Structure formats: C-alpha cells, structure tokens
Amino acid sequence: MQPLVPQPTHLPAPSPNPGQTLRSASAAAAPPPTPPAPVFSLRVAGAVPKRLRLIDCVHYLRDQTHIQILESTVSDEDLPPATNDALEDYAVFSAYLGDRLDAGQRWATVSYPWVPRHSPDPGENVFRVDGIRDPGASHISHSVLLTICAAAVQHGCNFLWLDKLCIIQGDEDDADKVWHIWDDVAARMYRGAALCIVAPDGLQRLATLWDETMYVHRCWTFFEAVMARTETVKVLH
Numbered sequence: 001m002q003p004l005v006p007q008p009t010h011l012p013a014p015s016p017n018p019g020q021t022l023r024s025a026s027a028a029a030a031p032p033p034t035p036p037a038p039v040f041s042l043r044v045a046g047a048v049p050k051r052l053r054l055i056d057c058v059h060y061l062r063d064q065t066h067i068q069i070l071e072s073t074v075s076d077e078d079l080p081p082a083t084n085d086a087l088e089d090y091a092v093f094s095a096y097l098g099d100r101l102d103a104g105q106r107w108a109t110v111s112y113p114w115v116p117r118h119s120p121d122p123g124e125n126v127f128r129v130d131g132i133r134d135p136g137a138s139h140i141s142h143s144v145l146l147t148i149c150a151a152a153v154q155h156g157c158n159f160l161w162l163d164k165l166c167i168i169q170g171d172e173d174d175a176d177k178v179w180h181i182w183d184d185v186a187a188r189m190y191r192g193a194a195l196c197i198v199a200p201d202g203l204q205r206l207a208t209l210w211d212e213t214m215y216v217h218r219c220w221t222f223f224e225a226v227m228a229r230t231e232t233v234k235v236l237h
Helices: 057-063 086-097 142-154 175-182 185-192 219-227
Strands: 002-004 053-056 069-071 106-111 126-129 139-141 157-161 195-198 233-235
Touching (some): 086 185, 106 142, 106 185, 142 157
Antiparallel strands (some): 002 069, 126 139
C-alpha cells in the first residue's frame, strides 16, 4: 500500500492588532474573524478511484494533526469475490490490502449519522472534508477522530476505515463512491472489520448518554449495524 498524505493542520488563532482603536468608548470591539477550517482532500492528494484506503491510526495518534491514508496499489478488477463468512472475508481483504495488513494488524470501521444532530462544541478544532455537498456534514473534529483511533488501537486495530476520509468525495462521476457502495465494498469493510465503533452523534462531537441523536433514524446506520458482526460493535460516548 502507498501512503497518501492529505494534511489538515491546526491553525493559530488570529492575534489582536495593537494599533486598532475604537471610535467611542461605548463601541464594542468586533470579535476576530474565525479562521477557515483546514481542508482534507483525497482528490488533491492524488487518490486513484476504485481503490481501498485505510487511515493509519498509530501515525495519527503519534502526530495528532496529520492524517495518513494508505491506498491499495491493487486494481479494483483484482478484488476477490465476496464471501458470506466474515472471518474468511477478513482474510481475503487482508491479502488484498497488501503487506501492511498482517494477522496482527486489523482494521476498525465507524458507524455514525452522516449529518449530526448537534453542532461542534465552541472552540472545537475541526477540519473540513473537501467535496461533501452538505455543509452540515463536511466537518470532522480532531478530538473525536483521535478518540476513535485510540479506541481502535486499544482493541488491536491499527487501521481505520471511515467513509468520509477513505472514499473520494465530490469527484465528477462519483466513481469511487459508486464502487464502494454498489459493488458491496463498503459492506465487506464492515463485515470483515475486527471492530465497529458507533459514534451516535456523528464526527463533530462526542455524544453523552443523555443526548438525543439521529443514529437510530438513519437507514445507513441500520445497514452498517446489520453488516457488522454483533460482538465487534462498541458505542463511543
């Protein structure tokens, strides 16, 4: 597998201008403009459509800023046929993904509502995923993603499959997305994963036990929960 390195980074807060004065004592100083969120883009990174990709959780936990995506160098035409057995499919996919995945390096998946019910907490460090058309769904919190990666590693999974980051978003013909969804590639990722992490309120904030979320109201999350093996599902809160 070869690394793709789209790198959303922390941006420093704008410093106040010491030369700025107010026209009157009663005027309120305008808040500094919010800097734009860093952008993550598989297209800019040169991702090839119809390839499998995984997030390197160990790298991200160590760096805590840059996200390294590993992309399979094997053509989609060589993808082995699906099997009905989850463990067998895991073995098949491990071989397909290459030497970076051996018996001790498993992958986790994430099940979450595409559009969260709640906005990020104030001051949350987020980045934007290029190509997502719904602005309510385009941002991901670094702290939430770090927590997901930490949970994956804690359960023995050094790699993570997350559709927003592992599928090319917004390409002209959506070839990569169509391949993942309609050729059952996404289903096989959930079925063969060693762990399925549920983020009930999406990727912008962690839900509490008392939050109402959209998780049980979405057909895709139902599909993901059905595809994942029951014993592998863990809820993050």
